[in-house]
Amino acid sequence: MNPFARASGPSMTRRLIFSITAMMALLWLLAVGLGLVVMEEEYAEMFDGTLQDTAERLVPLVVDDLEHRGMLAEPDDNRPGTAPQQLQTGNSSGDREYLIYQVRDASGRVLIRSHDAPEQAFETPLKAGFWKNTTYQFYTATDESAKVFIQVADAFENREEALREGAIALFLPLALLIPVSGIAIWLVVRRAVQPVGELRRQIETKDGGNMEPVDASILPRELQPIATSVNLLMTRLRTALDAEREFTSNSAHELRTPIAGALAQTQMLISELRDPANRHRAGQIEASLTRLSHLAEKLLQLSRAEAGIGIAEKSVDLSLVLDMVLTDFWRGMNEPQRLILNRTEGAKLTGPFSEDAFAIVLRNLIENALVHGRPGEPVEVFLENGGPVRIVNGADLMSEGELATIRKRFSRGKTEATGSGLGLSIVERLLGQMGGKLVLASPADGRKDRFEARVELPKTV
Known part of the structure; x- marks a missing residue:
């Protein structure tokens, strides 16, 4: 919501x-x-x-x-000169x-x-x-x-x-x-009707990140049963969501350690094997474990997104988060020159948003651009003062239906690259909590082709 x-x-x-x-x-x-x-x-x-x-x-x-x-005059009076006169x-x-x-x-x-x-x-x-x-x-x-x-x-x-x-x-x-x-x-x-408006405002704020009960003490007697019913529903929903989040988080945490151990053992096994057929089979196991590790990481991010980490109480400069995320990518890339930052001089992006949530958004979008973009073509990140943040990568033109498909959880577009199909779902969930939105465009703004993911956050005074 x-x-x-x-x-x-x-x-x-x-x-x-x-x-x-x-x-x-x-x-x-x-x-x-x-x-x-x-x-x-x-x-x-x-x-x-x-x-x-x-x-x-x-x-x-x-x-x-x-x-x-x-x-x-008498009725029989007919003498001349005695006729009645008309007076005014x-x-x-x-x-x-x-x-x-x-x-x-x-x-x-x-x-x-x-x-x-x-x-x-x-x-x-x-x-x-x-x-x-x-x-x-x-x-x-x-x-x-x-x-x-x-x-x-x-x-x-x-x-x-x-x-x-x-x-x-x-x-x-x-x-x-x-x-x-x-x-x-x-x-x-x-x-x-002011109490009705107050009840409406309290219910409007309820989502996966705010499950606090509605204050029924300030409501008139006629509205208190509604508030009580909403609170009971929120309690049941909070219990179900907590159980789901706990399962997802625990599963991701529990999987990371054995997957990392199995991946390390597989890499050591590959280095020791001399037979090409065995090395190939071990490489397939390594690739599967890598995909499983990536999926566990995405599930952990999804769990954090469902926990409602998007809003913060104090205003922060998100442009610093962008610099940190890009630096991490550059350090781990074989071709760091492929990732380009186009930033207007003095540009800042501030607001009461979670730095951690914004970092997860950027990591998913940049990772998608690097993995699913055309190999060898640059991935450009644009930042103007006050936003939005635009991420553009090489890609074939996509229809409106294809753009809608890749937004769905566990759905992927026409690509041979590996992935879980959770990245955009995590991004949209976090941006929804931050009051922003994700805009996908093909072709990119001002281009004849390429793919663009645009992060738009609400303006703050």
Whole structure:
């Protein structure tokens, strides 16, 4: 597991915040909508009541005024000059009237009208009660003895305006309340799910090099069973890994001594034999023992890699490790000029990494380049300031499938050279613990052929 890798997928926190905020906003909008329905009904009752009260209050006042003016005529009064006259009230303020009215006699003639009332008589029938058309709501009040009808009208536009202003007054606060509530929900949810994030971070750090139990004491009651189950699983896994590592390490250690002794005896036997056939057979035994010794060495390195030795607490200069490893190779090579270091002047590679783990990585990659590269062609090691470390050797072009194959444990490419097929597995395991990665390229960067192994480590500040 790479501790530097970030989890992918939808966020539970984000989904929870969005869902709660959306549900709350939907409920608020629904409540406002229902409130507007109720408000419309209440407005209708209120306006109708005002309309009726106004008409009924005007009846005695209008009748008294008409009698005082002598404008009320008997039904059989047909004398010339006594026909009723149409009067108009004034509106000194100049504002539009919300309620308009007309005073009509039994014949439908308009006797008095308000300032904004039309000169023509309303289309309303001369009958007491409510009546409406597409524009107005009317109420007709009458005095039966005087045969006078007071018709008061209220435009539906007034009611729609009042309802619209009420809706704006309800919706405007939501425009501020919803984002503020969303921020409050975000803060509350983030605080509530913080233990889940802490548990996730603790589990993310668990791998072959970190098998410490999860601290369940800081978790809420709902998450403690999960932490307990994880700890039980980690205990069983740690036991199994420890047994595997111990077996691998012990096997490698136990094999090294008898193999070394058998190899030494075989070499002495070869020096004493004179018969070519016997010397050939003894040479085959020597080669087999050498391969077995190499395999035991790789198993020991694999055991150390599985133990998680890649991370160190303090920062070190890995360029010094590179110099030491190259010096060891040069001393043991028959043709040291074949291994070339191309290092930028003053280049360093620093970070909180294990020097031992980095040395194992370099030894495996350089050894692979020397053993599996074209005989006689140079092996070049490149280091620029801050990395990466590139190791390039002569080789035929390889396909993506072949590059993927050689990464597998105990897998080898098309080569006649001896090997165990464990080198790249050990390298990738250690680099994974160091937060880096191994990149294989064919052809090499900037070349038409050759093979390149590139070690990329995370940048440090």
